[in-house]
Amino acid sequence: MENGRKNQWRKVLYENGGFPDNYTPPESFLAAIERNKNLRLYTKRECFQGAAIVGREVSLVITFWSLYVYLSESLINSEQLLVALLLVVTSGYLYHLRNYTYSVLLSGLKTTLFFLTVGFALSPVLFKLTDTISTDTIHTMSVIGLVVHTFTQNYGIHGPLVSKSISLNSAIFSTVCLASRFPTHIMAFSLLCLAVFCFLLVPMWSEVYVPNPLKSLLSALISVCLLARVLPNYAVLAAVFLILVQVICPLLFFHLQSYKQTIHGPWDEASLD
Amino acid sequence: MLAKVRQILNRTFIGSYVANRVDQVRTVNTKNGIEKQAIFLAISLTADFCLGTVIFSCVQQSGYSPQLLPQAIVNSTESTVENLKLIISWLMQNPAGLKLNSVLSRALGKFFLYHIHLWVTYVYLLIPALIDLLQTLSPVFHFLPLSLQLSILGDMLSVLCVHVFCFYAYARRITYSQINGCIALARLFAGKKYNPLRKRVDSADASLEHLFVGTMVFTILLFLLPTSLTFFLVFYSLRLSAMLGLEIIRRSIWLIQWLPCQS
Numbered sequence: 001m002e003n004g005r006k007n008q009w010r011k012v013l014y015e016n017g018g019f020p021d022n023y024t025p026p027e028s029f030l031a032a033i034e035r036n037k038n039l040r041l042y043t044k045r046e047c048f049q050g051a052a053i054v055g056r057e058v059s060l061v062i063t064f065w066s067l068y069v070y071l072s073e074s075l076i077n078s079e080q081l082l083v084a085l086l087l088v089v090t091s092g093y094l095y096h097l098r099n100y101t102y103s104v105l106l107s108g109l110k111t112t113l114f115f116l117t118v119g120f121a122l123s124p125v126l127f128k129l130t131d132t133i134s135t136d137t138i139h140t141m142s143v144i145g146l147v148v149h150t151f152t153q154n155y156g157i158h159g160p161l162v163s164k165s166i167s168l169n170s171a172i173f174s175t176v177c178l179a180s181r182f183p184t185h186i187m188a189f190s191l192l193c194l195a196v197f198c199f200l201l202v203p204m205w206s207e208v209y210v211p212n213p214l215k216s217l218l219s220a221l222i223s224v225c226l227l228a229r230v231l232p233n234y235a236v237l238a239a240v241f242l243i244l245v246q247v248i249c250p251l252l253f254f255h256l257q258s259y260k261q262t263i264h265g266p267w268d269e270a271s272l273d
Numbered sequence: 274m275l276a277k278v279r280q281i282l283n284r285t286f287i288g289s290y291v292a293n294r295v296d297q298v299r300t301v302n303t304k305n306g307i308e309k310q311a312i313f314l315a316i317s318l319t320a321d322f323c324l325g326t327v328i329f330s331c332v333q334q335s336g337y338s339p340q341l342l343p344q345a346i347v348n349s350t351e352s353t354v355e356n357l358k359l360i361i362s363w364l365m366q367n368p369a370g371l372k373l374n375s376v377l378s379r380a381l382g383k384f385f386l387y388h389i390h391l392w393v394t395y396v397y398l399l400i401p402a403l404i405d406l407l408q409t410l411s412p413v414f415h416f417l418p419l420s421l422q423l424s425i426l427g428d429m430l431s432v433l434c435v436h437v438f439c440f441y442a443y444a445r446r447i448t449y450s451q452i453n454g455c456i457a458l459a460r461l462f463a464g465k466k467y468n469p470l471r472k473r474v475d476s477a478d479a480s481l482e483h484l485f486v487g488t489m490v491f492t493i494l495l496f497l498l499p500t501s502l503t504f505f506l507v508f509y510s511l512r513l514s515a516m517l518g519l520e521i522i523r524r525s526i527w528l529i530q531w532l533p534c535q536s
Contacts, residue, residue: 114482122489129496132372165464165477165484172488173462200481 029266037264041257047250052216053155055246056206059216059223061146062238064198066226068178071187073230078190085190085197092205099208115200119192123179127188130180138177145174149199171199216246286424286431286526293530321418321529329415329422342411343404346429350400353433354393357440360511361385364504373500381447381504385440392436420529427522434515441512444505451494451501458491 009019042050070076089112093105130138148170152163175195179188211219220242228235282288297317301310365382367373414422460466461484466477479487 111481115485118486118489122493125493126489128376129374129493131375132367133496134372163464165479166462168481168484169462169488169491172485173492176489176492196485200485 033263033265035264036260036262039260039262042254044250044254047254048213048246049210050156051246051250052211052213053206055242056211056216056219057150057153057155058242058245059220060198060202061150062223062227062242063219064194065146066223066230067194068191069230070226071191072181075230078184078187081190082193085193089197089201092201096208112196112201115196116193119196120189123185123189123192126176126179126192127182127185128180130177133180135181138181142174142177145170145177149174153203168199171195213246220246286427286522287421290420290424290526290530297530317530318418321420322416324529325417325419325422326415328419329417333415343400343407346403346433347400350393350396350433354389357389357437358386360507361389364507368503371499371503373503374497377497377500378504381501385443388439388443389436392439420526423522423526423529427519427526430515430522431519434519437508437511437515441505441508444501444508448498448501448505451498455491455494455498458487458494461487462491 009017009023009025013021067076067081071078071081093108097105149167152161152167152170154162154164154167172195175192179191182188182191220239224235224239224242227238279292282292297314301307301314361382364373365378417425457467460474461477461479464477464479465474466479467473468475
């Protein structure tokens with residue numbers, strides 16, 4: 001203390017104010033608290049949009065499973081399924097043709113042809129693979145695979161659990177498990193084509209054409225109707241779950257946003273912004 | 274050159290016995306306490322010869338003569354072959370309720386059965402020559418030392434068991450490569466790959482084709498693994514029991530040969 005005046009402490013370290021380097025005035029520490037700094041509030045539209053992506057993926061999985069049940073109970077032919085897939089894929093390609101160059105589509109066509117060839121070559125091995133294992137075990141394993149696929153799918157938000165390879169691989173794993181339940185290898189091949197369509201082509205489509213809530217509700221409706229034809233009890237469960245995911249959860253999220261309370265202050269870790 | 278010959282000889286019982294005796298004589302000649310060593314060697318050799326004669330006459334009195342030996346070899350070969358065929362056909366159906374892949378177990382079973390068929394053909398060509406050799410040697414049997422008799426027995430046993438070792442080697446090869454493939458593809462499943470330069474596991478940027486084919490092959494290998502593992506375990510246990518018998522003979526020969534000298 002010099003000149004009879006009390007030195008005011010300032011937050012500069014290159015001037016010697018007579019205070020030790022780690023001095024803070026007792027009141028100033030807690031007064032520097034900031035609440036809800038950089039708060040991002042989501043609008044209702046954004047909430048429903050985010051939920052639509054998840055709901056679309058879940059309804060895709062349900063559609064895949066119901067088509068597998070249709071195939072195994074011979075409600076549809078494998079040839080019918082293959083023709084239907086071909087039609088959908090061709091129309092999708094033609095729709096894309098307006099926006100994309102010829103070379104991109106050609107490479108996509110090459111990839112698809114490669115998958116078809118490999119799948120057709122391996123389907124005689126696949127359909128005899130788990131012959132002796134009981135159906136219950138196979139169904140359990142493929143359900144676990146599809147659940148893992150749903151958990152690790154990329155829904156637009158980066159997280160530690162998201163992994164593109166694990167999701168694709170577990171979906172293919174479930175398909176290979178299910179393919180062994182068929183009596184002929186052409187049916188196994190058609191299921192494999194369906195899996196390639198559902199888990200490879202549809203995500204690529206949805207990266208470009210992001211689903212909005214109405215479209216995802218429509219796909220949820222279609223999947224539940226498909227499931228209701230063969231497994232009515234599970235269709236009710238699926239409908240409840242889809243409504244929960246697509247309608248109730250976003251509303252809940254939107255409502256609970258008002259309870260957000262974060263505290264920031266000088267005690268935080270320094271970050272380079 | 275001599276070391277190579279030595280290595281080859283050591284694989285058989287008779288060869289290793291002869292080589293060990295030669296070694297013993299040579300150490301006697303070059304060591305200082307020559308009298309002690311020579312006495313012990315002489316004790317060992319005489320004990321060997323006496324034991325051989327005594328035990329052989331006991332065995333002969335209870336009914337087993339060297340003239341019966343060729344027939345005994347043929348009988349034991351046939352019974353081993355029959356038992357192995359039974360085991361393999363048991364594996365080809367559902368063994369012990371295990372869920373083996375039917376296609377693969379049938380394929381492996383047929384492969385092993387064909388191998389047995391080839392080996393049996395080979396043995397049936399070889400047996401007349403062996404029988405002639407044994408007929409010429411049979412008067413000498415009485416006077417051979419015990420360890421040499423045991424080594425002849427051990428050699429015959431290993432000739433009988435050679436195809437068990439072969440099967441174990443095949444099954445081990447198949448199972449090992451399957452396990453390695455499974456581990457590598459499991460890494461690809463999680464999106465990683467092994468970096469041999471840094472000897473660690475890195476994240477892999479695999480294209481869609483890699484992921485697809487990798488997953489399918491991983492699933493195939495994974496589901497075929499229990500089948501090859503079963504075959505491997507069965508042949509491993511057979512090999513262990515064969516090795517146990519041979520090891521007993523080897524230890525007893527060692528006991529007779531070296532124990533007097535070490536004391």
